[in-house]
Amino acid sequence: MYDEFLEDIAQANGLREVNTYVKLVAGLGAIILCLLSTSFFAPLFIAVLLSGAIIILARVDIKTYAELFIVPFWFAVMSVLVIVLLSGGSPVYWSWDPFPWLSLSISRESLNEGIFVFCRVLGGMSALIFIALTTPMTDLFIVMRRCRVPEAVVDLAMMIYRAIFMVMHLLVQTYQAQVMRLGYSSFRESIESFATLCGSVFIASWDAGEDLVRAMDARCYAGKFAVLGESGPVNVYSLAVTGSFLLVSFVIVVMTKNIVAI
Amino acid sequence: MHIMEGFLPLNWAVFWWVIALPCLVYGMYRLKLVLDADREALPLLGVTGGFIFILSSLKLPSVTGSCSHPTGTGLSAICFGPWITSVVCGIVLLFQALFLAHGGLSVLGANIVSMGIVGPLVGYAVYRTLRETRVNMFLTVFLACALADIFTYVTTSLELALAYPAQVGGVGSSFVLFMGIFAITQVPLAIVEGVVLALVFKYIVQLKPDILLRMKVFPEEKISAARGD
Numbered sequence: 001m002y003d004e005f006l007e008d009i010a011q012a013n014g015l016r017e018v019n020t021y022v023k024l025v026a027g028l029g030a031i032i033l034c035l036l037s038t039s040f041f042a043p044l045f046i047a048v049l050l051s052g053a054i055i056i057l058a059r060v061d062i063k064t065y066a067e068l069f070i071v072p073f074w075f076a077v078m079s080v081l082v083i084v085l086l087s088g089g090s091p092v093y094w095s096w097d098p099f100p101w102l103s104l105s106i107s108r109e110s111l112n113e114g115i116f117v118f119c120r121v122l123g124g125m126s127a128l129i130f131i132a133l134t135t136p137m138t139d140l141f142i143v144m145r146r147c148r149v150p151e152a153v154v155d156l157a158m159m160i161y162r163a164i165f166m167v168m169h170l171l172v173q174t175y176q177a178q179v180m181r182l183g184y185s186s187f188r189e190s191i192e193s194f195a196t197l198c199g200s201v202f203i204a205s206w207d208a209g210e211d212l213v214r215a216m217d218a219r220c221y222a223g224k225f226a227v228l229g230e231s232g233p234v235n236v237y238s239l240a241v242t243g244s245f246l247l248v249s250f251v252i253v254v255m256t257k258n259i260v261a262i
Numbered sequence: 263m264h265i266m267e268g269f270l271p272l273n274w275a276v277f278w279w280v281i282a283l284p285c286l287v288y289g290m291y292r293l294k295l296v297l298d299a300d301r302e303a304l305p306l307l308g309v310t311g312g313f314i315f316i317l318s319s320l321k322l323p324s325v326t327g328s329c330s331h332p333t334g335t336g337l338s339a340i341c342f343g344p345w346i347t348s349v350v351c352g353i354v355l356l357f358q359a360l361f362l363a364h365g366g367l368s369v370l371g372a373n374i375v376s377m378g379i380v381g382p383l384v385g386y387a388v389y390r391t392l393r394e395t396r397v398n399m400f401l402t403v404f405l406a407c408a409l410a411d412i413f414t415y416v417t418t419s420l421e422l423a424l425a426y427p428a429q430v431g432g433v434g435s436s437f438v439l440f441m442g443i444f445a446i447t448q449v450p451l452a453i454v455e456g457v458v459l460a461l462v463f464k465y466i467v468q469l470k471p472d473i474l475l476r477m478k479v480f481p482e483e484k485i486s487a488a489r490g491d
Contacts, residue, residue, distance in 0.1 A: 088429025
C-alpha cells in the first residue's frame with residue numbers, strides 16, 4: 001500500500017543534483033505567493049508552471065504525477081463545495097434553509113470564493129509536491145542542521161525516518177501472513193488481528209531500534225548522527241530560472257489582484 | 263485532520279504557527295532533558311513516531327477540507343507527556359507533507375496545534391486524572407487515546423470554522439457543520455483506535471515493562487498486578 005514513497009522518486013529525479021536551497025526557495029516561495037494572492041489566477045499559473053517543471057525538468061512520470069494529484073484534487077473539490085454553500089453573498093442563484101441556524105446558498109460571490117480557494121489549494125499542492133519529488137529527506141536533514149535546529153530534534157527526526165521504513169516493512173510482512181491465515185474474515189476478527197499486528201510490530205520495531213542504537217554506540221555514537229553534508233553547487237542557470245519564476249509569479253500576483261472568475 | 267496546503271488563508275496559517283511555536287520550543291527543551299537522562303528512550307521515541315506516521319496515513323476523505331484517520335498520539339502522550347509528543351508530531355507531520363503530499367507546510371502550524379498539542383494535552387489530562395485512582399490501567403489508556411483522537415478533530419473543526427465562518431450563524435454554525443461531518447467517521451475510528459492502542463499497551467506491559475517503570479508511567483503495583491505477578 002505504501003510500498004512506494006515519494007522518497008524513492010525524489011532520490012532519482014532529474015533535479016537531484018540541483019542545490020537543495022534553490023529548490024526549497026522555489027517551492028516555499030511559490031507557497032507564500034499562493035497565500036499572498038487575492039485572485040484565482042496567480043495560484044493557477046503557479047500550479048501549471050510547477051507541474052511543467054516536475055514533469056519536464058524533474059522527469060517524473062506523468063502518470064505517477066497525475067495519480068498523486070487525484071486525491072488532493074477530489075479533496076479540494078468536496079471541501080470547496082462546503083465553502084461555496086456556507087459563505088453566502090450575492091446575487092443568490094439558489095438557497096435552502098434546512099435548520100434555523102444553517103442556511104445553504106449558492107451565489108456569484110460564493111462561487112468566486114470557491115474557485116479562488118480551489119486554485120490556491122492546487123497551487124499550494126503543486127509546490128508541495130515539487131519539493132517532495134525533487135528533494136530527498138536526507139538532504140533536508142542537512143538543511144535542518146545548518147538552520148540550527150537542536151541536535152536532539154534532528155537525531156529524533158532521523159530515528160523516526162528510519163523507524164518508518166522498519167515499521168512499514170514489518171507491517172507489510174505480518175499483514176500478508178495474517179491475510180493468508182484468514183485473519184480479516186470478519187469485523188471482530190479484523191479488530192483482533194489489527195491489534196495483534198500493531199502490538200507485535202511495535203515491539204519488534206522497538207527491538208530493531210534498540211539494536212540500531214547499540215550498533216551506533218559501538219561505533220562511537222555520542223548523540224549526533226554524522227552525515228555528509230554535500231549539496232550540489234549553486235548553479236547560475238538554476239538560480240536564474242528560480243529567480244525569474246518567482247519574479248514573474250510575483251508580478252502576476254500584483255497585476256491580477258482584482259480579477260474574479262465570474 | 264490534515265488540513266491541506268493552501269486551504270487556510272495567510273492570516274490563519276500564521277496565527278496557528280504563532281500558537282504552535284512556543285509549545286514546540288518547550289517540547290524540544292523537555293526532549294533534551296529526557297534524552298540526556300536516558301538514551302534508551304531514543305529508539306522508543308523513534309518507533310512511536312514511526313507508528314504515528316503510519317496510523318495517521320490511513321486516511322478516509324472527509325468533506326471538510328480535511329480527512330479522517332486514527333492519530334496514535336495518545337500512547338505517546340502517556341509515555342512521554344504532551345510537550346515531547348508535540349515535537350514528535352511536528353516531525354511526523356513534516357514527513358507526511360514531504361513523503362506523501364499529505365497535509366502541507368503553511369498549514370503545518372494548524373495541524374500541529376490540533377494533532378500535536380490539543381489532542382495529546384487532553385489525552386494526558388485524562389491519564390493524569392485516572393492514574394492514581396482504582397480505574398483499570400487499560401481502561402485509562404483506552405480513554406486517553408480515544409479522547410485524544412476526538413479532541414484532535416474538535417480542534418480541526420474549530421480551525422476550519424474560524425477560517426470559513428458561515429454567513430448565517432457565523433463560526434458557531436460552520437463549526438457544528440464541520441463537526442457533524444467529522445463525527446460520522448471519527449467516533450467509530452476513535453473507539454477502534456482506543457481499543458487497538460490499549461492492546462498495544464498490554465503487549466508492552468507483558469514484554470517490556472521495565473521502561474514503563476523507569477519512566478513512572480503507572481505505579482509499580484498496577485503494572486505488576488496487570489502482569490499477574
